Every structure is written in C-alpha cells, then in structure tokens.
Amino acid sequence: MKAAVRRSYGEPSGVRIEEVPAPTPGAKQVLVRVHATAVTAADARIRGANFPRGYGLIARTLFGLRRPRQPILGGVASGVVEAVGSRVEGFAVGDVVCGTTGLGLGCHAELAVLPAKKLVHKPDAVSHEQAAGVLFGGSTALHFIRDVAQVRPGQTVLVNGASGAVGTNAVQLAKHFGAEVTAVASAANATLLKELGADHVVDYALTPVTTLTEKFDVVIDNVGNVGIPTGKRMLTPDGVMILIVGDLSEALRARGNVKGGPSPERAESFTTLLGLVADGTLTVVNQDVLDLEDIAHAHEIVDSGRKVGNLIIKLT
Incomplete structure (x- = not known):
C-alpha cells in the first residue's frame, strides 16, 4: 500500500510517499481503507519533534527517542472497513466508518488499523472529508466546552486562536450551547468567524489578546500566548480558563479554575x-x-501557523 512515511524527525520535506506492507488488525481492531484523513498540528509537532517546552523527553519516549517508532503519521481516518479483528462487534466488512487511532497513528496511508472502541459508523449526510476534518478539533472543543467548562446559555466565551481546527469548532459549539462568543484571530478570518457564529471578532494584530479588559466566563487558549496569570485576570469570579496549548509548567499549574x-x-x-x-x-x-502526494506541502502549511480549520488528504 502507499503511505506517507518519515524515517527521522525533521522538516516537511522528510515526509515521502512509499510502498509499505499493509497492516493487520489485532483482535480489537478494524482495518479501514482510508478515503480521507487530516494533517493536524499534532502530526506536525510529532514529525518535527517540536513539542511544547518541557514535553520533549516525555514525547520522545512515547514516539521514539532517536527516530520515529511509528513512521506513518495521522490519527484520524474516514473510510470503509476491509477486515475486523476476532473480538470486534458492531462492525463488518463494507461498513462506512470514521474514527481515530490515538497514539497508534498510521492513518496517512491507504489502509490503517483503528481501535474498534474509537470507531463509529459515518452518517450518509456527512462526507469523508467532513468526517476527517471534524474529529480531531471537534472532539477537543466538545470535551472542553461541554464537559469541562460546561458552557451554558448567557455565558461569555473567549476563543483565542479561533481560526484553527479546534478554534473553528469551539466558536460554533460555544454558540450552540448558548454563549456569547468573542473570537480572536487575524483580520483575514473575521468574515469566516462571523459566519460561524462569533458575536465579536478581535484582530490580534491591532488588539493583542492580553490587552483585552473584558471579563469572560470561559477563556479558551488555543495558541499558548495568554499565560495563566493573564488568563485568570480575564475571568469572571466563577470563570474557567482552558489551556488547549501550553508548556509543561503550565500543565502542572492547571488546577482550580484553570x-x-x-x-x-x-x-x-x-x-x-x-x-x-x-x-x-x-x-x-x-x-x-x-492528494497524498501533496502531504509534505500540507505539513508546510501547518508549520506556517496560518492553517485555517483543517487540511484534508484524500486517498480515494
């Protein structure tokens, strides 16, 4: 099968298309012929070993100390079931599905194995490209907005870095749950964010997020440039700060309303x-x-920091 492979950590140019053996599903796994996958910020971080400060050794222990343990990136796939493991229930050959692989990666290929517990049937009304695009950023946004912050009608939510994979979903989900949403992004993405439901859009080039004087019930930092002290200052008395991106020291200090x-x-x-x-x-x-052959270019776009929403790789 064809796959996007990188044998060492480094620049996007190190990602090459190769013929590799097809994977075999384990007892609780499903083999999926991938129709669409996504190149995410997580993929780019792993590829370049560009981990947030303090996470370098931890991440390399997971993904490979000197070179990638799993040479095929990609944690999201939408496609059709080719085979199921002996202990899999609820899925059969020919089912149209989508899901994630977690730390197993491997979705930037024509075939990928996914844990059955992280797989669902794809609705006919959702395309493979939409499914591949929504799962990474959407599941992150849904977890923090619905389950952690428990956003409810009448609250105010600030989304810093609102035009990325997590941000575009966070804006819409916060609005869906009844909040008044302020989106922070570049002026070029203001129209898009308004269309997605943002009540207010702040151009960070004119008004840096750390200079805002308003108070919010929820502050979501998708960029990592707010900082805990500033984020707390921006909260209402019962407000919550959500660190989507942050270094190890911030993660260790994330308690209480952070x-x-x-x-x-x-x-x-x-x-x-x-x-x-x-x-x-x-x-x-x-x-x-x-196309899969253009995946190195997709990595370049992610590295530029100017990705809007998702970058999708279509394989069939």
Whole structure:
C-alpha cells in the first residue's frame, strides 16, 4: 500500500510517499481503507519533534527517542472497513466508518488499523472529508466546552486562536450551547468567524489578546500566548480558563479554575459531532483537500501557523 512515511524527525520535506506492507488488525481492531484523513498540528509537532517546552523527553519516549517508532503519521481516518479483528462487534466488512487511532497513528496511508472502541459508523449526510476534518478539533472543543467548562446559555466565551481546527469548532459549539462568543484571530478570518457564529471578532494584530479588559466566563487558549496569570485576570469570579496549548509548567499549574490536559477520544463524542454536522448545526472548515502526494506541502502549511480549520488528504 502507499503511505506517507518519515524515517527521522525533521522538516516537511522528510515526509515521502512509499510502498509499505499493509497492516493487520489485532483482535480489537478494524482495518479501514482510508478515503480521507487530516494533517493536524499534532502530526506536525510529532514529525518535527517540536513539542511544547518541557514535553520533549516525555514525547520522545512515547514516539521514539532517536527516530520515529511509528513512521506513518495521522490519527484520524474516514473510510470503509476491509477486515475486523476476532473480538470486534458492531462492525463488518463494507461498513462506512470514521474514527481515530490515538497514539497508534498510521492513518496517512491507504489502509490503517483503528481501535474498534474509537470507531463509529459515518452518517450518509456527512462526507469523508467532513468526517476527517471534524474529529480531531471537534472532539477537543466538545470535551472542553461541554464537559469541562460546561458552557451554558448567557455565558461569555473567549476563543483565542479561533481560526484553527479546534478554534473553528469551539466558536460554533460555544454558540450552540448558548454563549456569547468573542473570537480572536487575524483580520483575514473575521468574515469566516462571523459566519460561524462569533458575536465579536478581535484582530490580534491591532488588539493583542492580553490587552483585552473584558471579563469572560470561559477563556479558551488555543495558541499558548495568554499565560495563566493573564488568563485568570480575564475571568469572571466563577470563570474557567482552558489551556488547549501550553508548556509543561503550565500543565502542572492547571488546577482550580484553570483546566488543561489531553482530551479523550470517545466514540460518543464522535457520534455527537457527526450528528451536528449532518443536521447543519456544525460547519466543518476544511482549508484544502489535497492528494497524498501533496502531504509534505500540507505539513508546510501547518508549520506556517496560518492553517485555517483543517487540511484534508484524500486517498480515494
């Protein structure tokens, strides 16, 4: 099968298309022929070993100390079931599905194995490109907005870094749960964010987020440039700060009304998100849909910091 492979940590140019053996599903796994996948900020960090400060050794222990343990990146896939493991229930060959692989990666390929517990049936009303685009950023945004911050009608939510994969979903989900949303992004993305439901858009070039004087019930930092002291200053008395991006020291200090950490990859969340996409409540923002042969370019776009929404790789 064809796959995007990188044998060492480094620049996007190190990602090459190669013929590699197809994977075999374990007892609780499903083999999926990938129709669409995404190149995410997580993929770019792992590829370049560009981890937040303090996480370098921890991350290399997980992904490979000197070279990548798993040469094929990609944690999201939408496609068709080719084979199921001996202990898998609820999925059969030919089912149209989507899901994630967690630390297993491997989705930037024609075939990928996914844990059955992180796989769901894809609704007909949702395309493969939409499914691949919504699961990474959408599940993160849903976890922190619905489950952690418990956003409710009448609250005010600030989304810093509102035009990325997590941010575009955070804006829409916060609005869906009844909040008044302020989005911080570049002026070029103001129209998009208004269309997604943002009540106010702040151009960070003219008004740095740290200079805002308003108080918010929820502050979501997708960039990592707010800092805990400033974030707390921006909160209402019962407000919550959400650290989507932060270094190790901030993660260790995330307690009380400051929340952070990884978001779980749950089939229940995927079903919720896909339902919202299917009924038109949630718009999947895909900046571009590229062929597998163009995946190095997708990594370059992510590295530029100017990615809007998601970058999708279409394989069939």
